[in-house]
Amino acid sequence: MAGRRLAAVAAMIAIVLGVAGCGGRSDSDRALYSFGHMTGYVWEGHVTAVAGSWSVPRMSGAGEAHASTWIGAQAPGVPHRSPFIQVGIVEDRGAHGAPAYGAFWTDTVRGFHPRILFHVQPGDLVSTALTLTAGRWRVHIVDASSLQSSSFTTSEEGTAKFNLAEWLQEDPIATTGKVTRYPHLSQVTMSALTVNGARPRYADMFAQWMSLAGHDLAPTPLRDRTFTITSAALTAAGKRYLTIAHTQQMAARRVNQQAAHFTVHTSAGEIERVSAAAAASERHYLDGLERVDWPAAARAPIRALMRALRVEAGLFASAAGHAPASLAAWRRQFVELNPAILRIAHLVHRALHVPEAVFGPLSTASGQSA
Numbered sequence: 001m002a003g004r005r006l007a008a009v010a011a012m013i014a015i016v017l018g019v020a021g022c023g024g025r026s027d028s029d030r031a032l033y034s035f036g037h038m039t040g041y042v043w044e045g046h047v048t049a050v051a052g053s054w055s056v057p058r059m060s061g062a063g064e065a066h067a068s069t070w071i072g073a074q075a076p077g078v079p080h081r082s083p084f085i086q087v088g089i090v091e092d093r094g095a096h097g098a099p100a101y102g103a104f105w106t107d108t109v110r111g112f113h114p115r116i117l118f119h120v121q122p123g124d125l126v127s128t129a130l131t132l133t134a135g136r137w138r139v140h141i142v143d144a145s146s147l148q149s150s151s152f153t154t155s156e157e158g159t160a161k162f163n164l165a166e167w168l169q170e171d172p173i174a175t176t177g178k179v180t181r182y183p184h185l186s187q188v189t190m191s192a193l194t195v196n197g198a199r200p201r202y203a204d205m206f207a208q209w210m211s212l213a214g215h216d217l218a219p220t221p222l223r224d225r226t227f228t229i230t231s232a233a234l235t236a237a238g239k240r241y242l243t244i245a246h247t248q249q250m251a252a253r254r255v256n257q258q259a260a261h262f263t264v265h266t267s268a269g270e271i272e273r274v275s276a277a278a279a280a281s282e283r284h285y286l287d288g289l290e291r292v293d294w295p296a297a298a299r300a301p302i303r304a305l306m307r308a309l310r311v312e313a314g315l316f317a318s319a320a321g322h323a324p325a326s327l328a329a330w331r332r333q334f335v336e337l338n339p340a341i342l343r344i345a346h347l348v349h350r351a352l353h354v355p356e357a358v359f360g361p362l363s364t365a366s367g368q369s370a
Contacts, residue, residue, distance in 0.1 A: 251281035
């Protein structure tokens, strides 16, 4: 899963932008409202165990199609190469074959190619778990319907510090590069979710959406450790917010790229120039948010977001007029504000029913490959 947190310098809000095109939409829609190839929930924090259960979905239709439903854990690192491990079910159909369903596991060492453990049937109840102990992952999956199971340990990926737990359904096209359809699947409900042996709090979960040809899939709100993957649609207010935030994200990206090259030898003039550009973009963002009559549920979190952004814009404006005494002092101001902005952004996204990923952008680079 690519970059988890926003760069600390700009502390801007990240929204989930397209990593996979969506048929049936205009080019501008694809740029703003295409949400990637996975849907479900992601939890951020120190991860040592992940678990979840669901019934194997049934494929319908004809022609080649591929999907997977799984739990996973990931550590920070370079996209496509960061430590990652997953276990779950692949749902595959060849161009002229019958659907095939298999329990699998894979990781970064294996290039994300699934290792099939045993075959399952649609409707079978499967339970999955990943547990890290003393540098070894225990991979566990059981089919309660057929009584088949697989449980083993591996030292692969065992030494990293994992910071994301995942419960996702995936369109593998982004990892295989093969242009195949996502299959028609019966609805999937994931239940008995745990992270580190405890119930995950809904407030700590980030909803991830998947974009398919002409429509999106998203998880329902988490209730009693359970959610369902279902069709979703952006509201007019949600689209307006993503449009406004997209402009800000592009500006924040430019600031982050410039600031990434700062060193102790960077001139005060350069710091002031970048700070001035950041202050201007934040004022533009604030103006955009202020002009909209937001839905009642979103007004309070958007007002809180605007207050935090005004503080940040003020910090940039101050640095634009007179650079802080040291680069470390300049960065520290935004590092301290960053967590608060991310928390508020999460509330805004949830209130507007838009993808909640604020890791920037939250699109899993790892994932099962056919």
